[in-house]
Amino acid sequence: MIASSWTSSDADAPALMTDTSKAIEIINVSKSYVKLNEQAMLLKSIMPFNRAEKEELKALQDISFSVEHGETLGILGRNGAGKSTLMRMLAGVSAPSEGLVRIVGRVAPLLSVGVGFHKEMSGRENVHVNGMLLGLTKKEINQRFDEIVAFSEVGEFIDTPVKFYSSGMYMRLGFAVAVHVEPQILLLDEVLAVGDVAFQLKCFDRMRELQHRGTTIVMVSHSMHAIRLMCPRVLLFRKGKLEFDGDAEEAISTHHQLLTLDAAEDHFGQARMPISVLSRRLQRDGVETAAASHDETLEAIWSIRFEEPISSPQAAFRILAEDGTLAYSIHTTIGDAWRDFDAGHETEVRVRFQPRFGGGGTFRLMLDITDITGVHVLGTDPEGPRVYVGPRPGTGGLGDALATIDIDDVHMTNHRSLAMDGRAADANGSGEARRPGS
């Protein structure tokens, strides 16, 4: 409807010089927001000589990149790195403060939870309005309507106002509309986090299909799993700057390094905690290491110092998978009074464990030291050593259930050598041997 009502005429002439060889081109784009120190107030702001209160917030600084037609691009970064600002510009709803954003093709944006639905309207009405806003004609919407409803799995709720929808239903319907308008460019902002596993798989399938059909996809996700599955190329943003542009694995590893760095920065910026972590090391048989096989015993050792007198401290040990998922945790006898420590006392916390993670991967070891209740964190290691765990051949996933499989009473379990082939891999996270799902 929108495209058809346009006629080719003189005003399009300047656009003839436009380069349309790329789907998206971002040229020296910066975005700054003017922040008033207090809430913008009519009377205050119309007063002359009142400009000093304004403060500039740079959300994006001199960003340049381009996306080929049909390419899938992942975007990584912490909250506040400028991802959402960028996605808004790609959706065409926000203008840059400097530079140029060029978008070639019909864009279907699906940004954060909610996709431009009107809460009072029913699902059916929203599909129509949304489809129309995304550039479909009434006829095209009617043609796809049943397919959209079927895909969204909202069923009979299609005639219920969307304000009564669960967040999952809301998201599913939004996703269904966005992927059925057959956009040339699909923008996804952390949307695959909603919905059950079955729906997520369906979304992946649909996105794969769109990928094969040549749709350009830009996705923001905090799920490393999703990024790995979908995006050969990833941009990494940090504090409004483009930090990295390239291979997904490298981007993910850089992202984790930056996370650690930023966490440490945040940590040291804060007031000193009652317990300082002086150093940490990871050992196997008394030798420092950064990689291990799943059945070896490792020892993580933290040197700590009590900055204040502490009574009966407790410790919690966590192993995090690469995407931040908790892979394992254990804590000491919370509630037991056992000993008082004086200020200035230095000692060690030793954790012995076996990294029994069948599928392997890079894991982070975290330590929190708490008071006797286990609630108040007195000291923490923001950095946490990393360990690369080689996969047990034939297995996958976080855990290792030691399963065996018989077919027709024949023992078919993969009993290939358990020897490590990835031991030499780089423990910083970039050397992960297998990709989930492969």
Added chain:
Amino acid sequence: MPETQVNSQRNVLEVGPQPTRLLPWFREFWAYREVLGILARKDFQTKYKRASFGIVWAVLLPMIQAAVFVVIFSRVGQFNHLSFNYSAYVLAGVLSWSYFGTSGLAASTAIVDGSSLTDKVWFPRSLLALVPALSNLFGLATSMVLLIVALPIVGAHVTWRLVFLPVAIVLLLLFTAGFGLVTSALHVYFRDVKFIVQAALLVWFYVTPIVYPAHALHTIGPYLDFNPMTGIINLFQFAAAGPFGPLMRPILVSIGVTVVMLVIGIEVTRRHDRLFVDKL
């Protein structure tokens, strides 16, 4: 600095710090007219959907208000010995004002209220400001039909002057649209605007000759001509109740202010179309 260019035919969008130029802006706006239609229809439907009397309320409320004014002011103000039908005068005034009050208030917050729609999908934000003026148009039309039906009942004559009703409606629609464009854009930046509009409407109702004829204020009366709503409301009242005083000056003021407001409103939304989202 690069300016924003839209080329829908080739599906190319270029967004730079400079806004779209006026002509392309109008063309893009025109391209989205169907969206405006559907938004206005949905707005109308959802507003009365869950009330059992539905649309009746849109007409009934101003009718009740008008009836109260007629009963009270015809006694307090001693407007019984006028050369025109006072009841028809008040009815026409209150019904048309009610459209302006309702639409103007809704329009002033429209861009902020529509943020769930606008921070994801692009369409000219000015559409949102125009939705209330359009969706309430059906209520206004129904009111006007009821007004004509009520004329003989209150003892007024149905005359050829009723041809001025459509003219008055168009003028009112344009004025409300201009008012909505300006206030909704302001409201994005200054959230006090919502309350200022509320307060202004309250005062505005009484400084507009709706429940009294302008000459009832004696020496102050002529100054009411500079109130842009006076001419519009007077046109409704002239159509329903017959001649009651000079019309030319207030109507020229109304047309002038309407044009100025539309120009300002369009300029402001054009320049800020892709900046509103940063403040929502």
